[in-house]
Amino acid sequence: MINLAPEQFGMQPDEVFRNADFVVTAFTCEEAGQVLTLANRRGTLTVLPYRGLTIWDAEFDGYSLKSGRRSARAGKGKPVGGVAFHSPWLQQDSLLAGMQRIGLQVEGDTLALYGSGELSHPRCRVRPALRLTADSAQFAIEMQITNLADEPLPLNYVCHLNYGCIPDAVFRQNLPAPALAPHGNVAEQEMLCSDDLSLYVDQAEFFMLASKGRRYVTRFSTAQFNYGLRPITQQGSQRLFRFVQPATCSPYMPDGAAVKMLGGGKMREFRVTTGVV
Template sequence: MHLDYSDHVFVDLVPEQFGPSETIVARYRGLVATAFRYRSGVAGLRISNAKGEIVMLPFQGQQIWDATFLGRSLTMRSMFDEPVATRDYLSNYGAFFIHCGATAMGNPGPDDRHPLHGDLPNAPYQDVQLIAGGNSEGPFMALTGRCRQTLAFSHDYVMEPTVRLQLDASSLAVDIVIENLKRSAIELMYLAHINFKPADGGRLVDTVADDSADIVVRQTLPPFFTPSESYLAYRDAVVADPSRHRLLTKGEPIDPELVLTM
């Protein structure tokens, strides 16, 4: 569903606005947007309110690279201190939020060669805009842009995401529109990939029952993962008791990741 921003202010963003020194792009009723460039050359856009801030990569995947609210960073720890200019998924895996898909997603199988998690994670964006305005929740700032993915005889589509931060919020609203420009239908797969920093002693809460009929643990790992004995023991414990995955125990490494189908 397209959002109605007809009465709001749009600020066009271009790569030349993003230099080594952080500069203010816009201020609006307590919200501030600033532009800068990482040492790696990747452009960053910081949008802040009284409760925190997000840092986005406006021209590379429109990723939310980092999010900090109420004095706590919400982003997982990773091997990457800053984003890397690349299209390869694992060469820039450190963001808080990543768009994945759209014609394929997940690990490529033996009969396909799609990129890991698809074309969207580090895709280049054009027509990037900062939006300032108000809605029923009050003033906000948002980032949007257009990314066209075209592969002859395969697919042709446009991705238009929007990430919105309200003035008094410590959470975000994310909307996407994917438009198929090809005459024939395309298969659509999309993943909103969120990487939270765990809280020691935390507990995951959802509406799925804790049984093997509703929670299936991935048993076959991709070839680039070499699991440790401790990981295999942890995985087997979750297979035996699916509720085990809910506990975030300090000092218990989960490497590689534990994947559940719920």
């Protein structure tokens, strides 16, 4: 394990790790603060390590996944644009302030970035992780949560995958049509929500097929994430669907409906794999 310290993030890029498969660079920029880049031969994850391992950008095969266009960068390697992806944790303000330890580890052909911290509201320990495999354009976003309180902790989490909205994209998944049937009038909604996916498959797999042969995939266990959310974006006169976001609950659950809870002293893990096929 290579432990990283805040003082390693200077204004000039500092290569903190390199081998035949990966290069990891640390720096600080005005726009995003402390930044790590995890690079393999296919591309780069730009990560905000002390902000819950939030992924600022994910660029593979010459495309930024968050924009769907050729990626653009400001001078000296500074990332631009909004956050791309982050772990399944809705209370981001607490999480952003909670990372106290950051470390790198190479496990075979996989580079892992770990974070660890404790939050006071709610009282819990969070351990996010990112994994990038050599020669792969797919990566894993993970979160381990331990409830340090005596009272149960609600598990209302969404893994926010901020893929670019690609016109004319084709969506495929390993699920029957009833699992994805919308609730109510689609024209009045800003987000589509699936049925409980654990009723259909153990492992959900969603594809977004774009132009020029580009294909994106998101995979997750339906025991961890029961639902798939698909935000709707208005572009001119068109309403376009975004790529799936795994969730532990439906935004359309009636008041008083049962919510997943994590008992006192208990631990749960979440994992989403996403990227370019």
